Amino acid sequence: MSSNSTENPALSQLQSKQKDLLDDIDTLRNQGIGHYIELPQLIVCGDQSSGKSSVLEAISRVRFPSEAGVCTRFATEVVLRRAPTSGISVSIKPGDSRTQSEHPQLSEFRHSCSDASELPLIINKAKDAMGISADNTNGRSFTDDILCVDISGPDKPHLTLVDLPGLIRHSDRPSDIALVKRLVESYMANKRSVILAIVSANYDTAIQEVLTLLKKHDPEGLRTLGIVTKPDRLEPDSDDEMERLRLIRNERISLRLGWHVVRNRNDATRNATDAERDDAEMSFLTSRVWAAIDRGHKGIESLRSRLSEILTQQISSNMPKLVSEIKQQLFDCKERLNKLGEPRKSPKEQRRYLLNTSSKFQDILRNVNEGRYLDNEFSSEISSQHWSSKRLRAAVDKLNQEFADTMHQKGHRRQVLSDTLKDSAISHPWRNDGFEDATISRIDLASELDEEAIKMKPRGLPDFPNALLVSYLFKDQAKPWDSLSRSHLKESFNTTRRVVRSLLAHVANEDVSNRISREIFDPWLLERQRAMEEMLKLLLKPHLRGDTITFDPSYRTTTKVRREAAVVDGIGTALGVDSARPLESLGPKYSWLDIEAAQKRNMNTGKSLTSLDLIADAEVYYEIAMHSFIDNVCIFVIEHCLLDELVKLFNHEMVSDMEDAALEHFAAESPAVQMDREQLHRKMTTLEKGLMTCSQYEDISIPGS
Incomplete structure (x- = not known):
């Protein structure tokens, strides 16, 4: 006896560490943190009559009710702990x-x-409290309530599992x-x-079916241990027996944790003691x-x-992520509570809330x-596809540039x-090659102006x-x-409206934000749109x-250059030469008489230098x-x-000018907001307790984990 107590201090220390770890995870589960964070756990799944209850x-080492499968009508959380005395x-x-x-009646059970x-x-009493019908005719046949059974004793392992x-x-x-399938799949x-x-x-x-569901929820078999029951039901040396042997050897369905085989009591040995069973x-x-x-893959011990x-390995390996998730959810809770602000029932509290909200918004x-995008909400969205919904200046400047283009x-x-190479060398604002606009040549446009000139002839000298x-x-x-300008106005207005709504939603809760957007922002923005x-x-x-009308000095100089270019271009065309070439490259071929004749021929062809001048002037203007x-x-x-x-x-x-009735309308908390606040406070309390419990294991090191 004495040798057992001192045989391995390291093992005793490890068992104590495992017990503390499992106890604390159970504490988290009892505190309700499982509603917000997924906790490590062992879940026992199987088809009906697969032998689950016998394995449990x-x-x-405790008998559960077997009549009509009562204990399998709800999830049963079994907590096993080694202790000097036995108790349930x-x-x-x-x-x-x-x-x-x-809730109260069930929680007080x-x-x-x-x-x-x-x-x-006791389990039958719990079943009655949960309203479970024994004959499936009255009340519930299944429930999502959880039956918690804590079992302690000197022969119990440190283990928690959910049946x-x-x-x-x-x-x-x-x-x-x-209903049962949905419950099992949720776990x-x-x-x-x-x-x-x-x-x-x-x-x-x-x-x-349990194996079918495994393919859905653990397709690679990374977190499943297969347990084969009722091997004694197989004929010796049969094909079925050899097939199950290959299964247990991990040859048929590969699982990272492998397989295990047990033989439980049957109808003939139902009353056998635990020792006889083993x-x-x-x-x-x-x-x-x-x-x-292998001995490690068979038998209940x-x-x-x-x-x-x-x-223990599952808990220790997940603990750092568990702590990280709790911290993140705590941060999210605080952010949501900050957005809700302090409780606001009186006009003074409501005005203070709206003043604070408007100050943040502005x-x-x-x-x-x-x-200047200094707020965390915006600094993280530089590369986001939705950056334009928050970055107003960048979005509007981009729209302005697109409008200009x-x-x-x-x-x-x-x-x-x-019409000519010379003309094509000059930059004209009305020539944008590659765009499918209506087109007209410069000569045809001049002719069109000549015709229009006849219709618009004022008093005065001819030509x-x-x-x-x-x-x-x-x-x-x-x-x-x-x-084009109205389209730009519309896009800029819509972008601005989207941004201001987004900013308000960032600083105010949804209920307040929606009311202010609908009743203050929209009418005000409509006035701005009209302006x-x-x-x-x-x-x-x-x-x-x-x-x-223009007083831009560049108008005179630019029109002079354009007119001169048009005259030279026309003469060059009449001479049949490329007027884009330098004059000295033409040599002594042409005299002034030739140029004079070319000018006359140019005018006789119907090309009106006056109309070409007007086109050049209109382009510049x-x-x-x-x-x-x-x-x-x-x-x-x-901008303005x-x-x-x-x-x-x-x-x-x-906000300062608002009447009390308006304050109440915009800032009073709805029942939904009050409930949301209460739930957030409860969640924060649960998460803070959980963080205190888990933080001591953040750097945990369990041998074999």
């Missing part, structure tokens, strides 16, 4: 489907006993089949659950083909040790309008094509240039400005009328007017009428 009994306590954790009024024979009676209802193939109540889906898949040896593996099991598993199986080691809005490319109604033709041509070419439209109408008015118009739209419509006015949107003065 063999591991715990039973409690109930209400499921998520329970109403608030049902507590029963204890020192004699294991009393357990079936789940057996998967059903046939039932008088078809809804039960889906299997937990990536930190180690699945103990109970497989009956006397049934073909192909028809056992002797019969070992006698069987050391005979026939089972003798070839080695299974207990194996399960305890697996669970601070961030001012920064994003000036292009579009005006250069598509602002003119028609492309005026070059005198009509300056109104420049206005006519400009107005005709500038027709797309209206639709933008009025300003744009003023900017468009002279251009739509075709007024040609168009380019100057377009640049001015682009700047004016961006500055006066977008919209962005500069944002300082007035939901600012300190607006």
Whole structure:
């Protein structure tokens, strides 16, 4: 006896460490942290009548009720702990489907006993408390409540596992089949659950649903231990027996944790003692083909040790991630509570909340309008596809640049094509090759102006240039400005509206944000939109009328160059030479008489130098007017009428002037918000307790883990 107490101090220390670790995980589970964080656990799954209850009994050394499968109508959490004295306590954790009024009665269910024979009676009482119907006719046949059974004693291993209802193939109540499957899958889906898949040896593996579900939830077999039961039901030396042997050797269905085989009591040995059961099991598993199986993969004794080691390893390997997830969820809770603000029932509390919210909103809005993205909400979104929903200055500047590019490319109604190489060497604002606009040649446009000149002939000398033709041509070419600028206004307005709504949602809870957006932001923004439209109408008015007024000094110099180029181009064409070549390269071939004759021929061909001059003048004016118009739209419509006015949107003065009724309307907490706050506080309390429990294991090192 004395040798047992001192045989291995290191082993004793390890067992103590394992016990503390498992106890603390159970504490977390009892605190309810499993509602928010997936906890490591062993779950016992299998088809109905696969031998799950017998395995549980063999591991715990405690008999569970067997009549009508009562204990498998709900999840049973079995906590086994080594202790000097034996004892059993039973409690109930209400499921998520329970109403608030049902929680107290179930949570208060507590029963204890020192004699294991009393357990079936206590479980039946728990079944009655949960409303489980024994005959499946009244009440529930299954429930998501959890029965908690704590078993301690000197022969118990340090182990916690969850026994789940057996998967059903046939039932008088078809809804039960889906309900049980849904319950089992909810546990299997937990990536930190180690699945103990109970497989009956006397049934073909192909028809056992637990293996089908494994393919879905653990397809690579990384967190499953297969347990084969009822090997004594197989005919000796049969094909089925050899097939199950290959299964246990991990040759048929490969699992990282491998397989284990046990032989439990049958109907004939139902009343056998635990010692008799173990002797019969070992006698069987050391005979026939089972003798070839490694001792660590057969028998209930080695299974207990194996399960305890697996669970400890699973917990220790997941503990760092567990701590990290708890910290992240705590951070998220605090962020949500900060957004909800302090409770606000009185007008004073409501005004304080709105003033604080508007201050945060205006601070961030001012920064994003000036292009300073300092808030964490925005600094992490530089490469995000949705950056334009938060970065106002960058988004609007991008739209302004796109507007300018579009005006250069598509602002003119028609492309005026070059007639000669000389002309093509000059940059014309109305020639954007590659765009599918309507086109006209420069000569044809000159002829068109000649015809228009006849219709618009004013009083005065014949063939005198009509300056109104420049206005006519400009107005005709500038027709797309209206639709292009209105489209830019719309995009800039929508982008700004999207950003301000997003910023408000960042600093206020959803309920308040929605009301303010709908009743304050939208009407105010609608006024801004009207102001933008009025300003744009003023900017468009002279251009739509075709007024040609400019005092830009570049107009005179540029038109002079263009006219001279047009004259030279016309003479060169009449001479039949490339006017793009330098004059000295033409040699002494042409005299002044030749040039004079060429000039006359050029005029006799119908090419009006006056009309070509007017086209050149209109192009120069168009380019100057377009640049001015682009700047004016961006500055006066977008900046002045919209962005500069944002300082007035939901600012300190607006909130200060609100009547008490308005404060209550916008800032009073709805019942849903009050409930959300309470739930967040409860969650934070649970997570903080969990963090204190887990932090001591953050750098845990368990041998073999």
